[in-house]
Amino acid sequence: MILTRRLLPPVQFLLTVALTFLGLLAITFVIGRVVPIDPVIAVVGDRASKETYEATRLAMGLDDPLIVQFARYVGAVVQGDLGNSISTGRAVVDDLARVFPATLEMATIGILIGVVLGVPMGVWAAARQGSWLDQVIRVVGLAGYAIPAFWLGLVGLVLFYAKLRWVGGPGRIDLFLDGIVPVRTGLLLVDSLLAGDLDSFRSALSHIVLPASILGFFSLAYIARMTRSFMLEQLGQEFITTARVKGAPERVILWRHGFRPIRVQLLTVIGLSYAGLLEGSVMIETVFSWPGIGNYLTTALLNADMNAVLGATLVVGAVFVGINKGSDALYRLLDPRARA
Amino acid sequence: MSLLSVENLRVAFPSDHGPVEVVKGLSFDLGRERLGIVGESGSGKSMTGRAVMGLIGKPARVTADRLEFEGQDLRALSERQFRRLRGARMSMVLQDPKFSLNPVIRIGEQIAEALEFHTGLTARQRRVKVLEALEAVRIDDPERVARLFPHEVSGGMGQRVMIAMMVVMEPALMIADEPTSALDVSVRGQVLDIMDDLVRRRGMGLMLISHDLNMVARWCDRILVMYQGRIVEELGAGQLGAAQHPYTRGLLASVPRIDEDRDRLPVLDRAALGACQ
Numbered sequence: 296m297i298l299t300r301r302l303l304p305p306v307q308f309l310l311t312v313a314l315t316f317l318g319l320l321a322i323t324f325v326i327g328r329v330v331p332i333d334p335v336i337a338v339v340g341d342r343a344s345k346e347t348y349e350a351t352r353l354a355m356g357l358d359d360p361l362i363v364q365f366a367r368y369v370g371a372v373v374q375g376d377l378g379n380s381i382s383t384g385r386a387v388v389d390d391l392a393r394v395f396p397a398t399l400e401m402a403t404i405g406i407l408i409g410v411v412l413g414v415p416m417g418v419w420a421a422a423r424q425g426s427w428l429d430q431v432i433r434v435v436g437l438a439g440y441a442i443p444a445f446w447l448g449l450v451g452l453v454l455f456y457a458k459l460r461w462v463g464g465p466g467r468i469d470l471f472l473d474g475i476v477p478v479r480t481g482l483l484l485v486d487s488l489l490a491g492d493l494d495s496f497r498s499a500l501s502h503i504v505l506p507a508s509i510l511g512f513f514s515l516a517y518i519a520r521m522t523r524s525f526m527l528e529q530l531g532q533e534f535i536t537t538a539r540v541k542g543a544p545e546r547v548i549l550w551r552h553g554f555r556p557i558r559v560q561l562l563t564v565i566g567l568s569y570a571g572l573l574e575g576s577v578m579i580e581t582v583f584s585w586p587g588i589g590n591y592l593t594t595a596l597l598n599a600d601m602n603a604v605l606g607a608t609l610v611v612g613a614v615f616v617g618i619n620k621g622s623d624a625l626y627r628l629l630d631p632r633a634r635a
Numbered sequence: 636m637s638l639l640s641v642e643n644l645r646v647a648f649p650s651d652h653g654p655v656e657v658v659k660g661l662s663f664d665l666g667r668e669r670l671g672i673v674g675e676s677g678s679g680k681s682m683t684g685r686a687v688m689g690l691i692g693k694p695a696r697v698t699a700d701r702l703e704f705e706g707q708d709l710r711a712l713s714e715r716q717f718r719r720l721r722g723a724r725m726s727m728v729l730q731d732p733k734f735s736l737n738p739v740i741r742i743g744e745q746i747a748e749a750l751e752f753h754t755g756l757t758a759r760q761r762r763v764k765v766l767e768a769l770e771a772v773r774i775d776d777p778e779r780v781a782r783l784f785p786h787e788v789s790g791g792m793g794q795r796v797m798i799a800m801m802v803v804m805e806p807a808l809m810i811a812d813e814p815t816s817a818l819d820v821s822v823r824g825q826v827l828d829i830m831d832d833l834v835r836r837r838g839m840g841l842m843l844i845s846h847d848l849n850m851v852a853r854w855c856d857r858i859l860v861m862y863q864g865r866i867v868e869e870l871g872a873g874q875l876g877a878a879q880h881p882y883t884r885g886l887l888a889s890v891p892r893i894d895e896d897r898d899r900l901p902v903l904d905r906a907a908l909g910a911c912q
Contacts, residue, residue: 533734539690540729541749541800542722556739631739631784 312620317369319612323605324368328361332599337381372609378602382595387606390591395610396481397467398580398587401507402572408511409518410565416515417522421530422549432519439516444509448582451505463502465584472498506583510576514568521564525557559630566622573614638808638840639665639687642701646682649694658682659864665808669834669841671851671872674861680844683861684810687842688727689717705807723753725808726801728830731817732793736785743781746800753804768799772829791822795829802833809834810842815850827854848875848886860886 327334335352336343343351356364371377377387420432455461463469467483476487476495484503487495529535530553538552575589588607595603626633646658658679663670674680686697689709702709705724709717726749729735737745746768747761756764762781769777772795785793794814801809811830815823831854834841845851851858852875860868860883868880878884885903 533729533731534737536690537729537735537797537800538737538748540688540721540727542718542720542752543748544718544752547748547752551740552737556737629739632786 308620312616315616316613319609319616320369320372321365323608323612324365326608327601327605330601332601334601337599337601377606377609380595380600380603380606382598382600382603387602390603391588391606391610392481394586394588394591397483397585398573398575398589400482400484401503401510401579401585401587402569402575404503404507405510405572406514406565406569408508409514409568412511413515413518414522414561416519418526418549418554420519420523421526421553422545424527429523432523436516436520436523439513439520444513444576444578445582447509447512448506448579451509452582455505462505463498465502465582467499467502467586468495469498469502506579506585509579510572514572517568518561518564522557522561525560526553529553529556559626559633562622562625562629566618570615570618573618574611637664637666638705639842640701640703641665641687642699644683644686644699644702645697646679646686646691647696647698649696654696657864658686661861661864661866663859663866663869665840665842667807667838667840668857669831669843669855671843671845671855671858672861673845673848673851673858675846677863678861679864680861681812684727684812684842684844687808688721688725688810689714690727719753722749722801722806723804724806725810726804726806728794728797728801728809728811728814730813732785732790732797733817735797736793738785740784741781742783742785742788742796745785746781746796746803749800749804764803765799768803769796771802771833772796772799774799790818791826794818794822794826798826798830798833802837802839805837806839808840808842810844812844813846814843816845816847823850848883849890 335348335355335357338355339347339351352358356367359367375388377391379385380387380390383390416432416435420429423429452464456464466473472495476483476490476492479486479489483499484496487493487499526549530548535548535552538548543552573588575587575592577589577593579585580587580590581593588610592604592607592611594600595607641664642662644658644661645656647654647656649655657677661679661683672680672683682691685691687702687704687709689712691697699710704720707720709720712720736742743762743765746765747758750756750761750764754761765781766777769780774780774792774795780788780792780796785796788796794817798814809830814830815826818826827850830841833839841855843851843855848858848860852872855872858870858872858875859866860870860878860880862880862882868878868883870878870883875887878887882903885901888901889903891897891900
């Protein structure tokens with residue numbers, strides 16, 4: 296009895312994850328079939344003879360029943376085979392292993408900036424509602440909504456790269472250092488440190504700081520705004536009065552009594568924001584020539600490179616599922632009411 | 636010397652038509668006794684309690700000719716000095732434990748907070764005091780309850796936890812703002828008993844704020860009846876029958892009795908009340 300009670304939750308958890316992934320695969324598979332792109336023509340070109348076309352179609356298994364095709368697709372994905380990309384000529388899996396870390400690196404720094412600055416800003420704004428500090432933070436939040444990413448990227452490049460020379464330009468690293476550091480994690484900052492190559496580290500850092508800060512600014516604006524409204528809701532509660540009655544100092548009222556109850560809600564906001572960044576900001580990646588997944592996906596789409604599109608979609612979907620499941624697990628840790 | 640001395644207390648909120656007073660010149664003294672403040676919603680009774688606790692902030696304005704607690708002028712205190720009194724020398728039990736306890740902090744930790752703010756006790760010493768406080772409010776298994784979260788206890792238990800939280804520092808004054816209104820009728824008496832016992836045994840002053848005239852008459856030594864921001868009558872607990880003011884008499888008349896046979900209960904005649912103001 297006790298054994299099943301212990302074992303059941305993880306088993307249930309794994310089952311729901313597996314089911315979610317199956318659903319995700321089904322959706323990407325269906326998308327792959329309904330887009331008005333002929334996968335055979337994409338391979339053989341539109342000048343191939345009818346015989347070649349038919350032969351290829353048969354070879355690709357496209358006249359099998361859909362369910363058989365889907366089973367084959369799932370089987371291939373499970374074995375880590377996402378097919379070849381027609382635009383790069385390489386296995387999609389290898390392409391993704393190259394571009395995803397580039398996005399991961401930038402998004403992670405971005406979300407760190409967003410959380411480390413955005414959360415305290417939101418808390419302070421709520422604590423001093425209506426003060427000039429609150430007004431400034433609200434304007435920053437509004438700017439995060441209103442300013443287009445590509446514009447901020449271009450202005451940032453003109454100012455900090457072209458004029459002031461404070462940061463590196465487009466790309467992940469200076470050209471003459473490109474490809475020197477051996478690839479281990481795919482994260483340049485980590486790989487260069489692992490290799491002990493400080494020149495590469497500095498160069499990579501100077502390249503990532505501007506685009507990551509811009510992403511950080513957008514998530515900061517969002518996180519600060521949400522934190523502020525969550526906090527205002529809590530600070531109006533009766534238990535805040537109880538804390539005052541006990542003689543709690545302002546710091547304790549804000550962070551222990553106001554902030555602790557909103558951690559769960561905040562987790563959702565941060566998780567979704569991070570997932571959004573991991574999807575790859577096409578605008579930022581384009582402006583900064585960043586070889587990330589957003590860039591890869593767009594290029595693949597424009598070239599009708601369906602294997603690449605589906606592979607990238609799958610990765611983005613997996614990121615969302617992973618972050619959702621992760622924050623679900625953290626929920627139970629942070630909110631006693633969710634444990635029952 | 637009285638514990639709390641209030642003279643001409645006024646609380647005003649700004650509005651488009653100038654300030655609106657909700658407490659209009661209240662004067663009373665409180666010793667180590669049980670003082671009841673009764674009145675309907677909006678009569679200013681809760682505001683009076685909160686004004687004494689220094690909990691009324693902007694945009695409201697609190698003024699008084701005299702506001703002394705244990706010989707200290709409360710009007711002259713900075714926020715930091717006031718904080719040192721709150722929870723240590725004066726405390727307040729709020730209405731509904733469902734809302735007045737923090738949902739994500741363990742009960743034991745919430746009770747320990749007052750000790751954390753006001754004493755230099757170690758965590759272990761605080762724990763001992765917390766368990767004592769829980770025992771004092773007649774909780775049988777304090778060790779277990781201290782580990783629970785507020786949603787895991789009943790309303791009556793929650794209110795006892797609240798009382799434990801407010802007496803753990805052994806304050807001189809306790810204000811109870813409608814402490815039983817949110818509770819089941821069946822546990823009201825028990826909660827009041829516990830509070831009464833603690834107040835008497837520790838020689839605290841109690842200000843019991845309620846709209847329930849009979850309840851206050853039973854648990855208090857003295858009663859102030861408030862109406863529209865003013866004290867309209869002061870009564871000894873046994874003298875409810877001697878009430879003079881039409882508001883008090885109207886209230887008493889509208890309480891049903893079990894042995895009576897009336898077709899209609901009278902309601903307050905506000906037109907007549909307005910005439911006496």
